[in-house]
Amino acid sequence: MIELMIRDETAKLEAVVLGTAKSLGGTPDLEHVYDPKSREHILDGTFPKEEDLIVENEGFRAALEKHGVKVYRPEVLEDTNQVYARDIGFVIYDKFVMPNIIEDREHEKDGITFLVNQIEKENILIMPREAHAEGGDVMPWKGKLYVGYSEEEDYNTYKVSRTNRAGVEFLQKSFPNYEVKAFELKKSDTDPRENALHLDCCFQPIGSNQCIIYKGGFKNPADYDYMVEEFGAENCIEITKEEMYEMNSNVFSISPEVVVSEAGFTRLNAELEKRGFTVERVKYSEIAKMEGLFRCSTLPLKRTY
Numbered sequence: 001m002i003e004l005m006i007r008d009e010t011a012k013l014e015a016v017v018l019g020t021a022k023s024l025g026g027t028p029d030l031e032h033v034y035d036p037k038s039r040e041h042i043l044d045g046t047f048p049k050e051e052d053l054i055v056e057n058e059g060f061r062a063a064l065e066k067h068g069v070k071v072y073r074p075e076v077l078e079d080t081n082q083v084y085a086r087d088i089g090f091v092i093y094d095k096f097v098m099p100n101i102i103e104d105r106e107h108e109k110d111g112i113t114f115l116v117n118q119i120e121k122e123n124i125l126i127m128p129r130e131a132h133a134e135g136g137d138v139m140p141w142k143g144k145l146y147v148g149y150s151e152e153e154d155y156n157t158y159k160v161s162r163t164n165r166a167g168v169e170f171l172q173k174s175f176p177n178y179e180v181k182a183f184e185l186k187k188s189d190t191d192p193r194e195n196a197l198h199l200d201c202c203f204q205p206i207g208s209n210q211c212i213i214y215k216g217g218f219k220n221p222a223d224y225d226y227m228v229e230e231f232g233a234e235n236c237i238e239i240t241k242e243e244m245y246e247m248n249s250n251v252f253s254i255s256p257e258v259v260v261s262e263a264g265f266t267r268l269n270a271e272l273e274k275r276g277f278t279v280e281r282v283k284y285s286e287i288a289k290m291e292g293l294f295r296c297s298t299l300p301l302k303r304t305y
């Protein structure tokens, strides 16, 4: 049986599912693309190649294993992009939530069925049909559950709107001990610089009381103000629109002290080190082309408390 325990974003990581870039299925057709950054790279002829993605993804695995993390991999499904394991399921406390996700990615869930079968049945929560959520939008943090979402108008308009109000309500009902704080995100299916695909594309807690944040990712400025108030301005690393586009908020915490970050995030990495973090630099810039990075590639199962 697989044990689950996730209460926050940064406690020492014991076990994780890391997505795989194997058998990706090549460059998708424009009509099968579901995020604007992949779309941009398809149009520019720069969509990443499977062999390069595999090298980067294996570099991330090595960094996790170096820190003693047990790394599970999904079963490789033919011609299926399985890089971003984060979104297809997520753990809150000792529960594994099986959400409803964008239909184009539904099949990815089959790759982790063999793992879900090793979780106690009573610890699996299945979302009702009308509720939608993806793990990139969900973050437990100090008794709160931060959730990125879209109201119906945006949800029905954009492919990049992945969590709806019913999803937020399901989470609040299922986790009454958490206070759910939901934030509408800015969405665009065509401009990656105007799009926060998930909450972790514009915000993420790090360390014990700090965060990385991009103001423009929040649809309502008051939600950004709330976060800055919550963490304290001195504990927020603000990133620019360009840094958001490069996915600077999507680093990944192995512990409160150790953060995996992209080798080319010069300013962020220097800032993290100035604040006392150990930065594990991994090259991941090809994976960034599909609008996700380190956090998106992981589905943490157990951290130490």
Ligand SMILES: NC(=O)NCCC[C@H](N)C(=O)O
Pocket: 034, 035, 038, 084, 086, 087, 105, 135, 136, 137, 197, 198, 200, 201, 290, 291, 292, 293, 295, 296
């Ligand atoms: N948590 C995340 O932000 N995941 C990235 C998912 C990217 C993928 N191209 C998608 O559109 O679903």
